[in-house]
Amino acid sequence: MTKRALPLRWLTSEHPLPWLFPVTSLLIVFGLYPVLYSLWLSFYKRNPATRKEKFMPSWNWEKLLSDERVWDAVQITFTYAFIALTLQLVLGLTIALILDSDKRGFGVLRALMTLPLVVPPAVTGMMFLLMYDSSFGVISNSLYSLGLLSPSTPILGTGSTALWGVIVADVWQWTPFMVLIMLAGLRALPREPFEAASIDGASSFQAFVFLTLPMMSKIIALAVLIRGIDLFRIFDYVKVMTDSGPGTATETLTAYAGTVYFKSANFPYASTVALATLILVLITASLFIKIFKVRF
Amino acid sequence: MSSATIKSTARYVVAIVTVAIFVFPIAWFALTSIKPISAIFNKDRVVVFDFKPTFDNYKVTVLGGRKSDSTKNSSILMGTSGDGAYDGRGSIMSSIIIATCSTILATVISLLAAYALSRLSFRGAQGYMHWILSQRFLPPVAIIIPLVFIFRDLGLRDTHLGIIIAHTLINIPIALLILKSFFDDVPIEVDQAAMIDGATRFQCFYMVVVPMIKGGIAATAVLCFIFSWTEFLLSLFLTNSIRTVPVKITTFVTSTGSEWGYISALGTAAIIPGFIFILLVQNHLVRGLTMGAIKD
Numbered sequence: 001m002t003k004r005a006l007p008l009r010w011l012t013s014e015h016p017l018p019w020l021f022p023v024t025s026l027l028i029v030f031g032l033y034p035v036l037y038s039l040w041l042s043f044y045k046r047n048p049a050t051r052k053e054k055f056m057p058s059w060n061w062e063k064l065l066s067d068e069r070v071w072d073a074v075q076i077t078f079t080y081a082f083i084a085l086t087l088q089l090v091l092g093l094t095i096a097l098i099l100d101s102d103k104r105g106f107g108v109l110r111a112l113m114t115l116p117l118v119v120p121p122a123v124t125g126m127m128f129l130l131m132y133d134s135s136f137g138v139i140s141n142s143l144y145s146l147g148l149l150s151p152s153t154p155i156l157g158t159g160s161t162a163l164w165g166v167i168v169a170d171v172w173q174w175t176p177f178m179v180l181i182m183l184a185g186l187r188a189l190p191r192e193p194f195e196a197a198s199i200d201g202a203s204s205f206q207a208f209v210f211l212t213l214p215m216m217s218k219i220i221a222l223a224v225l226i227r228g229i230d231l232f233r234i235f236d237y238v239k240v241m242t243d244s245g246p247g248t249a250t251e252t253l254t255a256y257a258g259t260v261y262f263k264s265a266n267f268p269y270a271s272t273v274a275l276a277t278l279i280l281v282l283i284t285a286s287l288f289i290k291i292f293k294v295r296f
Numbered sequence: 297m298s299s300a301t302i303k304s305t306a307r308y309v310v311a312i313v314t315v316a317i318f319v320f321p322i323a324w325f326a327l328t329s330i331k332p333i334s335a336i337f338n339k340d341r342v343v344v345f346d347f348k349p350t351f352d353n354y355k356v357t358v359l360g361g362r363k364s365d366s367t368k369n370s371s372i373l374m375g376t377s378g379d380g381a382y383d384g385r386g387s388i389m390s391s392i393i394i395a396t397c398s399t400i401l402a403t404v405i406s407l408l409a410a411y412a413l414s415r416l417s418f419r420g421a422q423g424y425m426h427w428i429l430s431q432r433f434l435p436p437v438a439i440i441i442p443l444v445f446i447f448r449d450l451g452l453r454d455t456h457l458g459i460i461i462a463h464t465l466i467n468i469p470i471a472l473l474i475l476k477s478f479f480d481d482v483p484i485e486v487d488q489a490a491m492i493d494g495a496t497r498f499q500c501f502y503m504v505v506v507p508m509i510k511g512g513i514a515a516t517a518v519l520c521f522i523f524s525w526t527e528f529l530l531s532l533f534l535t536n537s538i539r540t541v542p543v544k545i546t547t548f549v550t551s552t553g554s555e556w557g558y559i560s561a562l563g564t565a566a567i568i569p570g571f572i573f574i575l576l577v578q579n580h581l582v583r584g585l586t587m588g589a590i591k592d
Binding site for chain 2: 012013014015016018019020022023024026027030031033034035037038041095098099101103105106109110111112113114115116117118119120121122123124126127128129130131135136137138141172175176180181183184185187188218219221222226229232233235236239240253254257258261267270271274275277278281282285295
């Protein structure tokens with residue numbers, strides 16, 4: 001009796017299996033399997049002349065470690081992610097504090113603040129290309145008249161400013177996402193500690209530092225994690241706005257993987273670079289989860 | 297004026313200026329879409345309002361008008377010549393089908409998994425959650441190469457179904473995370489009461505608990521819709537003839553120059569559905585994005 005009932009137990013709704021089956025199977029077939037496939041591909045050496053591939057497990061990985069473009073790309077990826085994340089976090093929290101009010105008009109302002117979120121990133125890239133254009137771009141021309149930029153050094157065409165140009169687009173698009181998360185956190189905070197603090201004569205700045213920030217720390221950590229992961233994977237803006245240029249000034253790891261894929265069709269090496277990105281994200285994110293004790 | 301009035305006025309001013317900065321790029325883009333070509337490409341100065349508005353760009357990209365009709369009086373001619381090259385109607389249709397189907401699929405299967413993770417305590421639940429979230433670590437470029445091969449073998453390449461699956465895949469982690477936090481907000485006593493009344497676990501799920509978090513489900517669905525609607529990389533690689541809107545727009549950048557009129561028209565049109573949806577669920581979104589990080 002019990003033996004016959006055993007397999008059927010999996011099929012009742014008390015067992016997690018039926019609930020998890022659709023998500024799990026989809027993620028295995030189209031998520032896990034491609035990663036393993038990528039790993040397998042990375043063990044082959046491609047001969048560009050004959051277009052033949054030969055099993056040489058360490059070839060691409062050794063090439064990766066000695067490839068200076070990879071190390072440059074790692075540095076650019078980290079710089080990009082760090083600057084963009086810091087700006088988005090600080091701006092996101094500040095703007096959320098400003099907009100967190102029930103007074104008239106703030107609802108409309110909060111709604112308008114979400115607008116950048118619905119713009120496809122590829123279109124965002126183009127929006128900024130249009131505004132950066134060195135002859136008719138509104139941002140470039142404003143900077144010319146302020147004397148901050150000269151037409152001889154276009155924003156995206158100059159090595160020292162191109163990355164900043166891309167970061168501005170990213171910050172514009174994703175700060176609203178941070179604002180939404182921070183607003184969600186602010187609205188969920190209990191009121192009592194703040195009332196008690198104000199009775200005790202605490203200033204609103206003290207209340208922010210000693211009450212808001214500690215209570216928000218978990219959601220801030222989660223927001224940093226989610227955005228940080230996305231920033232490491234950045235592709236659309238670089239592809240559309242600079243295509244890694246000028247030279248390789250804005251070449252992030254994913255952009256480099258894309259370049260290897262598109263321009264030399266070296267699938268094994270492109271897979272290796274892409275997997276290196278994944279490994280980097282996994283290590284950084286795991287460290288972050290450990291250090292800040294993020295739980296889901 | 298009392299200091300409180302000054303403070304509240306200052307807050308309004310800061311809030312309005314901040315939001316205006318974030319809305320500006322979209323406003324500029326929308327303005328560009330109704331400018332005649334001569335105003336967009338004015339080499340001498342940036343044209344702001346002094347132009348004769350035209351809807352030709354929308355006629356061509358959204359309504360399927362012939363490009364030759366709208367440009368025959370213009371002195372500037374460029375871009376690819378085919379009349380259909382700037383017709384975005386097919387792309388809009390494809391994007392609607394793909395975003396709608398992948399939203400429904402991702403929401404429904406994430407709902408099942410999120411319920412199990414919230415309600416059925418089982419060994420390895422936290423580990424499973426980490427595994428699901430690690431799917432979000434994947435840089436799309438890391439799976440895109442094998443995915444192209446897998447899709448080709450399964451006959452999914454260049455099909456709507458293929459991109460629907462790909463977009464479902466990228467939406468599962470965030471949908472699961474948000475939905476689980478909504479389930480966690482419903483007291484477990486609700487389930488127990490329903491099951492004492494004779495409901496099975498599944499009946500309890502879809503007749504009792506799911507209706508209680510309708511708002512949260514709507515907010516999750518809107519996020520999924522927006523991510524699918526705006527996704528670029530997977531759509532670019534997995535299709536040839538089906539072109540989602542973001543991919544279609546990038547084809548307006550040609551070797552002879554960018555068709556800013558058409559880019560801005562289709563780009564502006566592409567923002568509208570997402571914005572309407574996000575407005576409808578804004579309150580639930582602001583609640584759901586705490587992702588359970590404030591409680592306990």
